[in-house]
Amino acid sequence: MTRVRVKGFKIFEDRHGKPRCYHRTTGHKIDLEKTPLGSVRFFAECARIEAIAQARKVQEPKPGTLGSLINVYFETEHFQNRAAATKRDYRKCADFLYPIRDTPVSAINTPLVAGIHDKAAQKIGWRRANMGRTFLGQVFRFAIPKGLIDQDYSSGVIPKPRPKDRPYASRPWTVAERAVVLERAADHVRVTIALIMNTGLDPSDALKLMRNQIEGNTIWGVRGETGEETAIPIGPTLQRALDAAPGHDAVTILANSKGKPWTYDGFSTVWHRLKKQLEAEGVVQPGLTLKGLRHTVATTLREAGMEERQIADLLGQKTPAMARHYSRSANLAERNRLTLEVFEKENERRSETVKPLKKSVKP
Structure with missing residues (x-):
């Protein structure tokens, strides 16, 4: 894709490799088929949208x-x-x-x-x-x-209501899919996916986690989407993944191959390439998303018989008071620890009975 930058506009490639462009403030999209990227018409359309945005701003x-x-x-x-x-x-x-x-x-x-x-x-x-x-x-x-x-x-x-014929986004991952992704991912990618997979954190929140947010065997965080506090226990599976992760000097828990903090776009690009490769080999089914791992945690726990309130507490779906103290969160962390133990045991049970997907063979 031609490298073009316009102040106030986001220009990128979508997951299909197709160029996209939208105005950051208003979200107005530009049809790059009608106004090719970098053309005179493209810059004229950018100027028109920005003028409208400025006019609305002052009115x-x-x-x-x-x-x-x-x-x-x-x-x-x-x-x-x-x-x-x-x-x-x-x-x-x-x-x-x-x-x-x-x-x-x-x-x-x-x-x-x-x-x-x-x-x-x-x-x-x-x-x-x-x-x-x-x-x-x-x-x-x-x-x-x-x-x-x-x-x-x-x-x-x-x-x-959601249309009945519309497939659900962010479907849960199967045990086999989780296993093959972790096996094939590079070390710095594997630990990132393992953290999301074993905490139920939103991907954007997981990438932003700082080292000082780990106290003992608990991750203390705040959901970026809602501002709600979370207390996520570090189970044995996640601890092994963290211990095996490549060393780095970044202030964040997770880092890219250069030892720098991940950006969401950066990790999404790496994940998209890995996913497409595994889909082409037939070892994972279409529809895997990083947010689907959050659904995986909730679904696994629900199928294991956990109550909705317990699952919601683990995923940070409870609305706490702004002045909530660690003492109150400590009690929540202990309850979440018991909840996460159920998730660990259920994962182990399923892993013993499900075989990884085999590569599809074309006739």
Whole structure:
């Protein structure tokens, strides 16, 4: 791909090797088939999108309108502390609502929000429509205490169901797939996958873990997506993987082949190459994702009979108080240790009964 950089735009290759480009602030995508990368039309389209973004930035919404409520929410600490991906998604929701930003607050009610939700599902799909509903819920939630609106009109809107014919993203990995990936991965990649595989951490959170977040045999972390604290015990399997990892001087627990902290894009690229190679050999099935390892932990524990609350505690799905102390988390860590022991035993039991996938032979 031609090396082109434009300030404010993300230019990259997707997992199929196809070039992609979008505006970082608004999320607006550029069709690189109609406007080839590096062409005059491409730079003209970038300039047009940036001009629109700047115009929207300086235009203040009218008081007492939906746009003013959204603006109030964007200035809250709650929004500022959200993960970068979440903030980007919420900005996209606001862009979708931009044409009706001047709707008076007095006209906002549940039927209106339901209509917006239905229209969004038709134009941008069920998932993003539901995200828009969630976004409006956050806007209304923080506007109520300020006396800007009287209730959350999104709460009565029923989320759009997932289409039955749509395959689930981030499916759990089979035992055989886990075994072959760990066997074939390079050392610095193996320990990274092993950490995600044996903790249920989100991949982006795992890559950011610092050395000082390990105390004894516990990893103390915070989920980047929600800001929730986690206390993840280091089980025997993970400890062996950490002990066998290549040495490095990075401040993070995990590092790339040069001994530097991983970037999410960097690891994703390495993982994508490995996955495609294993798929071509027929030793893993299509659909493996790094986030699927988080689903693997939850699924394995559920099938082993663990309660949902125990699984949620291990995965950091409980909402703790901001001033939560290590003493309270210590109790959670001990419960999580027992939960993780079940995961370890169940993995061992399954590994003894499942054989690795064999390479497919073409007739």
